Amino acid sequence: MGYAQLVIGPAGSGKSTYCSSLYRHCETVGRSIHIVNLDPAAENFDYPVAMDIRELISLEDVMEELGLGPNGGLIYCMEYPSRYMIPLNSSHFSVLIYRMHLEENMDDWLSEELDNYMDDDYLVFDCPGQIELFSHVPVLKNFVEHLRRKNFNVCVVYLLDSQFITDVTKFISGCMASLSAMVQLELPHVNILSKMDLVKNKRDIENYLNPEPQALLAELNQRMAPQFGKLNKSLIELVDQYSMVSFFPLDLRKETSIQYILSQIDVAIQYGEDADVKIKDFDPDED
């Protein structure tokens, strides 16, 4: 049995920073963890990259060869290509043939790479921020199914930037994006409000960490025109029924913050329930 976190969330929400902080935390406590780059557009890493999707495909190549912009190029990188393009000239055609079975290549690549990891290994996948990847494009879903076939317990870690949660309407729209990942991927799911060090008035945000559905509804109704009353009620019920109304704050200045989040994720994927997991005692005097 292996363990994995799939770190997703909107562009710039702090996924890669979270991954490198998690790596450093695990290093400090003597815990083994491997971070995988799944972002074909990534350039700089603050963590040692255990596996790198850029060995398979890079955004730069796809943009150049196919004349796509950064977002379309990225989706192309991750997805089966033929759906997105019609070959227009011979060079496009050869690229199409070359990439024709990209999804299968991804499976092969993943299989080969995963063979390097043993039982009880813990992988963290740093994903790209394009929201399509976890809202309706099936590539991450297929990817997760592959991991599960390889006997990995997987948890989605969804990051939302606390800087955007300035009022209840933005909070709800953040919840809806997270919910779409939840229904797409059907995995244990942990929500994180990132960049808490930047929040000036902690009390404003604390209201959204674990809010009462009724209080949220009242706030929504207050902000929006009366004709939205019924919709607001349904939205809040939906979010509540999916147990979405719960975010863990992540303040990277505090070691305890990342430690607590990791412990919650461990519970979600049942890490540490087997006796032989690789946690060694933390000795603060050790170099």
Ligand SMILES: Nc1nc2c(ncn2[C@@H]2O[C@H](COP(=O)(O)OP(=O)(O)OP(=O)(O)O)[C@@H](O)[C@H]2O)c(=O)[nH]1
């Ligand atoms: N102050 C502060 N800045 C942060 C934190 N996390 C991330 N950032 C900054 O936010 C920006 C984006 O962070 P990334 O970690 O690259 O975000 P990402 O989600 O990986 O972005 P994409 O991969 O492009 O989707 C960078 O400038 C980070 O330095 C945080 O906890 N606090």
Ligand SMILES: [Mg+2]
């Ligand atoms: Mg990133």
